[in-house]
Amino acid sequence: MGDNHVSTPLSSKERGEGVRLLDGKAMALQIKDEIANEVRSLTDAGHRAPHLAAVIVGEDGASQTYVANKEKSSHEVGFTSSVYRMAESTSERQLLETIEFLNNDPDIDGFIVQLPLPKHIDEQKVINAISPDKDVDGFTPVNVGRMVLGEECFVPATPMGICTLLKRFGIETAGKHCVVLGRSNIVGTPVANLLSRKGFDCTVTLCHSRTSNLKELTLQADIVVVAIGKPEFLTADMVKPGAVVIDVGIHRVADASKKNGYRVIGDVKHDEVDAKCSWVTPVPGGVGPLTIVSLLQNTLQAYHRQTRN
Ligand code: NAP
Numbered sequence: 001m002g003d004n005h006v007s008t009p010l011s012s013k014e015r016g017e018g019v020r021l022l023d024g025k026a027m028a029l030q031i032k033d034e035i036a037n038e039v040r041s042l043t044d045a046g047h048r049a050p051h052l053a054a055v056i057v058g059e060d061g062a063s064q065t066y067v068a069n070k071e072k073s074s075h076e077v078g079f080t081s082s083v084y085r086m087a088e089s090t091s092e093r094q095l096l097e098t099i100e101f102l103n104n105d106p107d108i109d110g111f112i113v114q115l116p117l118p119k120h121i122d123e124q125k126v127i128n129a130i131s132p133d134k135d136v137d138g139f140t141p142v143n144v145g146r147m148v149l150g151e152e153c154f155v156p157a158t159p160m161g162i163c164t165l166l167k168r169f170g171i172e173t174a175g176k177h178c179v180v181l182g183r184s185n186i187v188g189t190p191v192a193n194l195l196s197r198k199g200f201d202c203t204v205t206l207c208h209s210r211t212s213n214l215k216e217l218t219l220q221a222d223i224v225v226v227a228i229g230k231p232e233f234l235t236a237d238m239v240k241p242g243a244v245v246i247d248v249g250i251h252r253v254a255d256a257s258k259k260n261g262y263r264v265i266g267d268v269k270h271d272e273v274d275a276k277c278s279w280v281t282p283v284p285g286g287v288g289p290l291t292i293v294s295l296l297q298n299t300l301q302a303y304h305r306q307t308r309n
Contacts, residue, residue, distance in 0.1 A: 019274050022165050022246070022281045028289035031164070032077050035296055039078035042309060050303035051080040052136065052295070053102055053111035057095060057121070058088035063114045070112070073292045079299065082108075092121045096129050103131040110136030110154075110302040112295070133305065136298040139186070148193055154298045159191040161290025162225065162246055163200070171223075171244055171279060178202040179221035181214070181234070181267070187227040187248055195223075214238075226267040236272035244279040248287050 043049055052074050056067045067083060074081035084098055095117075102111045111134055117123050132142035138154035146153035155163075166173060178195050182188035183206055196204040205217055209228075218224055218238040226234045227248035239245065249267025266283030274280050281287050303309070 019277045020279050022169055022171075022244075022279050022286055024161070024165060024281060024287055024289045025285040027165065027168060028293045031290075031293045032073065032296070035077040035293075035300060038300065043078065045309075047307065047309045048107070049078055049080050050299050051082070051108050051110075052299040053082045053084065053108050054114060055084045055086065055095070055098060055102070055111065056114045057086045057090050058118050060116070063116070067114050070292060070295060073296060074299075077296055079296070080107075088118055090118075090121075092125065095121060095126055099126065099129045103129075103134060106306075108134065109306050110134045110299040112137045134302060136295055136302055138190075138298065144185075144190075147190060150197060154301070155194065155294070156186055156190050157291045157294040157298070158187050158227075158248060158287060159194055160294035160297070161287055162191055162248070163194055164290055164294065165246070165281065165287070166195075166200070166223075166244075169279065173223065174201040176202050176222035177205070177220055178223040178225065179205045179207060179217050180225045180227070181207050181218070182225075182227035182229070182248075183208040184227065188225070191225055191227070195225075228267055230267055231265055232267070232269040234268040234273060236269070236276055239273055239276050241276050242278045243276065245273060245277045245281070246287065247281050247283050249283065250288060 039049055054067050054070055056063055071081045071083055086095065086098065102108055113126055113130065115123060117126060127139045128141065130140050132140045135143050136154055138147065138156040143153045147155055173195065180188050180192045188206065192204045192206040194200065195202040202223065207214055207217060211217070215238050218234070219240050221240060221243055223244045224234065224239065225246040225248065229249060231249065231251045231253065234245070245268055247266035247268040251265050252262045253265055254261060255263040264284045270283065
């Protein structure tokens with residue numbers, strides 16, 4: 001059966017109806033335009049612009065890039081942005097004092113603390129110190145609790161970006177079986193929660209490293225969200241024809257043919273999986289751009305709450 005399966009070309013049904021890209025890059029540009037227009041109306045009316053701050057501790061290269069991208073996007077939509085760069089040797093107490101300062105600064109609508117933090121700092125203690133009203137990453141226990149209860153809250157940026165992609169591309173979700181791979185607090189768990197709620201109405205299966213029958217489950221999935229941090233983990237033999245595949249993974253791999261010496265790949269083996277999907281997010285240019293945009297949307301929401309403008 002195996003040989004036969006490999007040598008027989010896929011029928012059009014097996015390939016899906018023809019894959020379409022969930023183009024996060026284009027969608028992010030469109031949403032940024034919408035935010036920029038709103039900010040322009042606010043400032044034209046004499047109000048101050050929304051203000052997003054970021055705190056970064058240490059010199060981690062990836063974190064520096066993420067914060068620089070957030071700063072750039074903030075400027076693009078007309079936000080005020082500030083970055084608090086702190087040395088690797090910063091003590092937990094010093095960081096908590098900075099958070100207290102940001103919590104109390106009326107000119108800052110929202111802020112993020114870029115993770116990971118140096119090992120000598122208790123990450124959860126730091127997150128817990130952020131005012132829930134300024135927690136635009138949606139990581140504090142109060143916002144997580146509100147999200148689970150379906151109350152107004154700041155939803156973590158990556159799950160929110162995934163929801164935006166599904167909604168704006170008009171992907172049918174009600175009654176669909178969605179299999180989420182990965183149960184992290186920042187991606188898998190919140191996305192599973194959001195997609196199971198009224199509005200999306202998926203039947204959700206949440207998988208993790210102890211799930212014993214993973215392939216059996218993914219083969220049943222109408223929608224697969226892959227957020228496990230393993231390069232090209234999801235292969236074509238794990239995907240049902242016509243499935244929607246959302247690839248959250250981001251990995252840099254060396255590539256001498258590229259000017260910068262690397263290319264970015266995801267948790268999905270796109271060269272074989274894409275042909276079987278109805279919709280798929282590319283990497284790069286899928287979930288990533290929507291993550292930053294969601295942070296901007298949350299900041300605008302924080303601004304409206306804070307200023308009542
Ligand atoms: P994480 O905290 O490392 O969590 C990984 C999850 O995957 C864990 O729940 C783990 O299970 C599960 N897992 C690991 N191996 C597995 C396997 N073989 N089968 C099933 N489940 C398995 O990861 P994360 O922070 O959610 O990030 C996941 C990926 O998304 C990374 O590549 C990250 O860089 C990327 N990411 C991208 C964005 C974006 O904007 N596009 C944002 C955030 C993260 P256990 O709980 O049992 O250990």
